[in-house]
Amino acid sequence: MKITIDTDVCTGHGICESIREDIFEVGDDGLVHLLTTEFTEDDREDLMDAVDQCPTQALRLED
Numbered sequence: 001m002k003i004t005i006d007t008d009v010c011t012g013h014g015i016c017e018s019i020r021e022d023i024f025e026v027g028d029d030g031l032v033h034l035l036t037t038e039f040t041e042d043d044r045e046d047l048m049d050a051v052d053q054c055p056t057q058a059l060r061l062e063d
């Protein structure tokens, strides 16, 4: 499982961070960064929520 971020469209709203602050962090550069790339099946639902709720569709979840 892998999350990719389209930094061209991320606007740093931080909605993803509010869903999982242990995974997503908006940096001083106004873009979101991943705090980990190690995910388990238990993370899948939250990651899917983050993808769905990102207002700019910057996140993509791949298997």
Ligand code: SF4
Pocket (backbone or CB within 6 Å): 005, 009, 010, 011, 012, 013, 014, 015, 016, 017, 024, 026, 031, 032, 053, 054, 055, 056, 057, 058, 059
């Ligand atoms: S919710 Fe989307 S636009 Fe907002 S910080 Fe996360 S990836 Fe970027």
